[in-house]
Amino acid sequence: MDKFVDKACKGIEFLIALGLAIMVVLVFGNVVLRYGFNSGITVSEEVSRWLFIWGTFLGALVALREHGHLGIDMVVGQLPVIGKKVCLIIGHVLMIFIVVLLAMGSWEQVKINWDVTAPTTGWSMSIVYLSGLVFGVLACGLLLLDLWKVVTGQLSDDQLVMVQESEEAVQLKQVLDDARKSDKIAGARS
Numbered sequence: 001m002d003k004f005v006d007k008a009c010k011g012i013e014f015l016i017a018l019g020l021a022i023m024v025v026l027v028f029g030n031v032v033l034r035y036g037f038n039s040g041i042t043v044s045e046e047v048s049r050w051l052f053i054w055g056t057f058l059g060a061l062v063a064l065r066e067h068g069h070l071g072i073d074m075v076v077g078q079l080p081v082i083g084k085k086v087c088l089i090i091g092h093v094l095m096i097f098i099v100v101l102l103a104m105g106s107w108e109q110v111k112i113n114w115d116v117t118a119p120t121t122g123w124s125m126s127i128v129y130l131s132g133l134v135f136g137v138l139a140c141g142l143l144l145l146d147l148w149k150v151v152t153g154q155l156s157d158d159q160l161v162m163v164q165e166s167e168e169a170v171q172l173k174q175v176l177d178d179a180r181k182s183d184k185i186a187g188a189r190s
């Protein structure tokens with residue numbers, strides 16, 4: 001299952017890169033045409049905005065898979081293994097609840113905006129809200145998979161804290177550890 005999810009994430013990363021490339025072409029091409037030839041690409045702004053929204057939701061999905069979202073593990077990191085498991089289970093249940101609410105709300109918006117057309121493309125505005133629905137459903141699947149791994153004991157103890165600290169926090173922790181080591185060395189000498 002993990003191999004399938006990893007391949008799917010690689011495909012999503014490709015779609016994000018493709019969307020970004022299309023955005024660059026549309027926006028840059030529109031600027032060149034506007035200032036150089038007094039014309040432009042009519043759908044440029046709208047399609048670029050939609051691609052940005054989709055890229056954000058898909059990128060959040062990949063980050064969720066890679067446990068790349070920032071977090072603070074100051075308290076959880078000090079807990080025993082059972083405490084880490086309980087916190088991880090509670091956190092995942094809450095996140096599942098939130099993404100289910102997001103998916104349900106996005107589905108309602110898709111239905112409401114199905115017949116509403118965008119001003120320049122004429123496409124359905126439900127395309128925008130579909131990104132939230134796709135994210136909600138797929139994120140719920142990823143969270144359930146992680147929750148299953150915790151409950152069945154498939155995660156090692158060091159995998160129980162599923163957050164990434166900011167680079168500054170990691171550097172601060174390293175400086176503090178170095179200071180503690182030098183204090184211990186100085187205390188041993190005296």
